[in-house]
Amino acid sequence: MEIRPLPLTRPQRRMLWTRLLIRLLIFVGVVLGLLLLGRPVLSLCMPFLLALVFTWLTEPAREFIHSRWKIPRGILSLLFLLLVVGALGGIIAALVWKGWQEISALWVNWEDLWETFQGVYLQLSQTMERWLSLLPAAVQDVVHDLSDRLLAWLHEAASRLVPKTTSAARSISSFVLAFLFFLMACYFTAADYPNLRDRAAKKTPASLRKVWDQLRRAFSAAFGGYLKAEATVSLGVMVILMIGFCIMRQPYWVLLAILLGVLDFIPILGAGTVMVPWAVISFILGDWKRGLYLLLVWGIICLFRRFLEPKIVGDQTGLHPLLSLLAIYVGMKLAGVGGMILAPILVIMFRNLWRAGMFRDTARDLSQAGRDLYAILHTGREEEKN
DSSP states (O other): OOOOOOOOOHHHHHHHHHHHHHHHHHHHHHHHHHHHHHHHHHHHHHHHHHHHHHHHHHHHHHHHHHHHHOOOHHHHHHHHHHHHHHHHHHHHHHHHHHHHHHHHHHHHTHHHHHHHHHHHHHHHHHHHHHHHTTSOHHHHHHHHHHHHHHHHHHHHHHHHHHHHHHHHHHTHHHHHHHHHHHHHHHHHHHHTHHHHHHHHHHHSOHHHHHHHHHHHHHHIIIIIIIIHHHHHHHHHHHHHHHHHHHHHTOTTHHHHHHHHHHHHHSSSOOTHHHHHHHHHHHHHTTOHHHHHHHHHHHHHHHHHHHHTHHHHHTTSSOOOHHHHHHHHHHHHHHHHHHHHHHHHHHHHHHHHHHHTTTTHHHHHHHHHHHHHHHHHHHHHHHHHHO
């Protein structure tokens, strides 16, 4: 005999749908707040948020040194900041200086470089022309039309990109000012971090602390785990590219390595999407040495990703490949490249929050509402039969 659920009483149904409505309004409010205020607030508070994240990531090392040698936190924070920022700042400053030189040279020599590119493109077209002559005339016309459109699009895109890049590099003063505020915020936050943490814990209600702990663990797994690991892998790819391009004596080697490293960070895409066609074109043009060099560098990158990426990333995602691919596609359709990067991270955060039980009450209420609707519909049918 089938056991059907009984409908809820009117007070129970009112309380159930009130809870669901409140949760829906909170969710919509949070989403609207992030969409309307997220970017301006992040822009205003970014140096201080980065300082807080940097302090949180480096606190275990400072705590170990403080407990081991009893160095005052103020002096330790200053020494630690000088050491880390000095080492990273020296490397970044050298790369920025080299990149600025290459961007300036690219801007000055743009017309000559474009003529060189056109010469290479013409040589490639002549080589391809011999192969296209074997195809029907209609197919040749279509290929020639696509080739002309591609050349015009590349010229227009490059003409727009170079001025934007140089103007962004020239506005580096705002970055320097924000970096100074970041350093000062790092010092004050690190020097008083235990006190700030204790104050925040005492001022926050227990219910909010529980929610915050769940959000913090989910955030740590997604951003502190997956995103940090992927950034580390992309940084390793960038270093391999710099070394390979430097050995090849490739012009603009720092700029190319940075651009391909950023491309490698984007899901689905990678350095191979540029290096493999580049190597193929080199082979077609008869530059076998450059083509072999490019394939060798790309092969080293593949080996690096094959053997070291699982150890660096580990099981940070835990997502099924199909779910990860779906998240990347939906993120790309909604927000472009940024959505491709953030969508899998948001899925990881949601999964971790679900496992932590943050949505348990909502899921129970939705299940109860579904059973109540089923019972109402079934009762209506029984009354019609009677």
